[in-house]
Amino acid sequence: MDPALGPPEEMAEKRDELTPMMAQYHDLCERYDDALVLFQVGDFYETFCGAAERTARLLEVTLTSREDSTGEYPMTGIPIDNAESYIEELLEAGYRVAVADQVEEPGESSGVVERAVTRVITPGTLTEDELLAGDDNNFVAAVARDGEELALALLDVSTGDFLATSSTSSEAIADEVSRFDPAEAVVGPDAPMDVFPDDCMETPFDEAVFERERAAETVSAYFRNPDALLASDAEVRACGALLEYAEYARGSESEAEAEADDENENDRLEYITHLTRYDPREYLLLDAVALRSLELFEPRAVHGRDDATLVGVLDETSSALGGRKLRDWIRRPLLEPDRIEARLDAVEELQSAVREREALQELLKDVYDLERLIGRISRERANARDLRSLRDTLAVVPDVREQLEDADCDRLQRLHADLDPLADVRELIEDSIVEDPPIEITEGGIIAEGYDENLDDLRQTARDGKQWIDDLEERERERTGIDSLKVGYNSVHGYYIEVTNPNLDSVPGDYQRRQTLKNSERFVTPELKEREDEIVGAEERADELEYELFREVRKTIADEVERVQDLADALATVDALVSLATVAAQYDYCRPALLERSDGVEIDIEGGRHPVVERTQESFVPNDAQFADGRRLAVITGPNMSGKSTYMRQVAQIVLLAQVGSFVPAKSARLTPVDRIFTRVGASDDIAGGRSTFMVEMDELATILREADGRSLVLLDEVGRGTSTADGLAIAQAMAEHIHDEIGATTLFATHHHPLTEVADELEDAFTLHFEVDQEDGEVVFHHEVAPGAATGSYGVEVATAAGVPEPVVERSRELVAEAGDEQSTDKSEPPAATTTDAAPTTADGGERTVDEQSAPSETVDLPSDVAAELRTLEVAHMTPVEALSELDRLKRLLEEERES
Structure with missing residues (x-):
C-alpha cells in the first residue's frame, strides 16, 4: 500500500489524544484505507501528513502545516471550486480518491462539523461531467470464477448501462474486455487478472461480495429473479460484486446514514434498472488485435489524427447519447440478417429523406445527455440547472416525433412510438423551476413564483419588509433633519442606520448604538430590529422551503427513471441512424446486399474504398474484391506502399460496416455476414511482457489457427517477417x-515471399492478386490498383530510394541484390534446406548435434523443469511448421500456468 494512504502513523499512535477534527480525518482514512481522502475544511479539501506531502508533489501545490495541541502536521489543500481538475491528476497518477464533505452547516453543530465520504472516485466510477468523455461509456468491470466458468460484468456508473456474459475460455473473456475497454476491474477469488490490459486499474475489494448467496441477494434488490435473468452462478457472483462496489463508490451523506444503510440496505442505485445478459456469439467477434489493426477507435500511428479511425469518419452524431450508441454498434456488429436489414432500411429512408434528416440533425443538437442527467437526478446530485436541461431536451421530443411521423420502415415507426415526450415531467419542471436558476440549490432563487403558496407568502413578506427598509432612509432624514443619514445592511450586523460623527447630536433617543466606526456610528431602532427579524426570518424560511420543494421535485422526476432511460435510448438510436445516413449521403456509400448465411462466406465488392484512407488522402483508387466457393484464399503481392495493407483492411471494414447496419464505401457490395474477423497485420513487440516482435506474431497466428473457422474473415500481412527468410517462408506456406x-x-494473405504465389497455384481454392507498379526514369510509380496474378518483384530498393535513403546505401543495395540474383540462378535447382530436409542439424565441424545441443539456447534461461524436459525431447526438425507453432503455443501456456502457480 502507498504510504500516503491509510491512517497516518503519527496520528494512529495518539488516536485518543487527537482533536475531534483530526480524529475524524484519522477514522475516515482508516475506513477508506485504499484511497486518498480529501477532507473538507471550509472552502478547501485538505490532506495531512504523508498524504499531504505526496499530494503537494503530484499536484505542484504549496505544502503548509497545521498545529494543534497534539503536534504539527503537514497539510496540503485544493480549492473545492476547482477540485475536479486536481482529482483528474490524482486519478491519472493511479490513486483512488475518497471525498469527505461537510454534511452539516457549521452553525448547526455544537461540536465539530460532521463529515462523511460522499463519493469514492476511481477511474471506473466517474460520474462528474468534467472527468468523463461524453462520447463513450466509462465501464468498471468485475470478473468471477465458478468452477471452470468465468463471468464478466460491466457497469457504466454514470449512465446505468449494465451487461453480463460468461465463458469457459479466458481468451473469450479477454476479447470481451477488449471490446468494452473498462477503466477499472474488481477481480474475484481465483479469477484471472490477465484478461485485463495493463492500463486497467485493478481494485482490491472485499472477497465476500463474490459469495454466491450474498451476490444473489444484492442482484435481487435490483432485479427480480436473478437466476432467470442470468445464465450461471458465475454471472450472479460478478454482477452482485459489481453492484456492491458501485454502492461503495457512491458514499453516504452522513455517518448516521451509513449506519442505517448497513442495517436497512438502503444504498441501492435506483437508476440501474436494466441488466443485459448477452452471448458474445450473438455478435461479430473482434479481439484486441482486430480492434487495433482495423483502427476502429484509435489510430495505430502514435501521432495519428484523431479522426483517422472508423468511428472518426462515421460519427456525425449531434448528441453524446448518439455518439455512445454508434460506438456500441461498431463495438458489437450484428450477425442476424433481419436485425441488420432493419437498420439498413432506416438508414436508406433517412438518406433519401434529406429535409427530414437535416431537420433531425439540427433538433438533436439540443438534446442533453439524458442517461447521465437521470443518473445524477437519481443519485440526488443534480442541481436546478440539470432539471432545466432535462426540460429543454423534452421540449425537443415532439418536434423529433413530427419528423418521423410519416416514416415507412418498421424501425423508424417503432422509434416514433418509443419517443415518449414525458409531458408530465416537462410540465412539472416548467411549473416548479425558474428559467435561469443559480447553481447552488440551498440559497434560494430556484423555485418559480406560483408553484407553492407558502413560499410565495414568505417571499412577499420579505419583499414588503425590504420595501419598508427602502422607504426608511427618506423618513428618518425628514424626522431627524440629518441629510447624510444612510440605511444599510451587512451580513454580520444586519440592517443599520448610519450617522456621521458631526451629526450625532441630532440622533433621536430611540436610536440604539449597534456599531462604532472611525467617522460614524451605526444605530438600530426597535421597529427596524423587528422588521429585520421578519425579513431575515422570512428569507431563511423561504430558502429552506425552496430546498425542500426542489428535493421533492427531483425525487418525483427520479421516480420516472425508466421512462427517461427509454426515451434516451430512442433518441440515441435516432441520432446514430441519422449519422449513418448523413455519411452515406455525403460520401457516396451504397447499401450492401446481404446473402443468406451458409457454411461458407461470399464477398463481392465492386469499387470498394477504405473509409478512413479516402477521407485523409487527396485521392483514392477503388478496388474490387471477390471471394466465394473456389476463391477463398487470396495471396497478395506487390511492393511496400503499393496498397496491400489498405486493400485488406478496406475489405474487412466494409464487411464490418455492413454488419453494423451501415451503408458501405463501394459502388456495390454483396456479402455474407461473418462470425469473426482475425488480423495479423503490422509489426509490434511487447517489451513489458518480454515478447519480441516475432513472438507477438506467433502468438497471434496461434490464436487464428486455434479459433478460426469457415465463417471467419482472416487478414494476414507479412507472416514470418520476424525470423530468417527460410523460416519465415516455411511458416507462411504452412499457414x-x-x-x-x-x-x-476466407483469407487475404499479403506477402513478400513470392514463392507463395506458386503454392497458391497448387491449392484448389487459392488465387493470386498483385498491385501494379511502373518504373519511370528510375522511380517507382504506384497505381494502387489490384490485378490478378503475382507481382514481378518487391521493388524494395526503389522504395528505399523514394524514402530518401542515402545514395551510397542504395547503390550498395543494388549490388547485393544483383549478386543474390546471380547466386539464385546458379543454385536454383537446390531447394532451401530449412524446408526440404529432415536431417539433424550439425555442429561446426560437421558432426551431428545431440538433442540437448540442438535445443541449447545461447544464453542461460531459467525454465521450470517439466517445460525444459519437454523442450529437450522435441524433435523440431521432424515437425511441420504448423505442428511447431502448436507446440510453441502449448508450451507457452504451460509456462504461464507454472508462473501463476
Missing part, C-alpha cells in the same frame, strides 16, 4: 496450406 485445407476461412 496458407493449413487455413486452406483445414480451416476454410
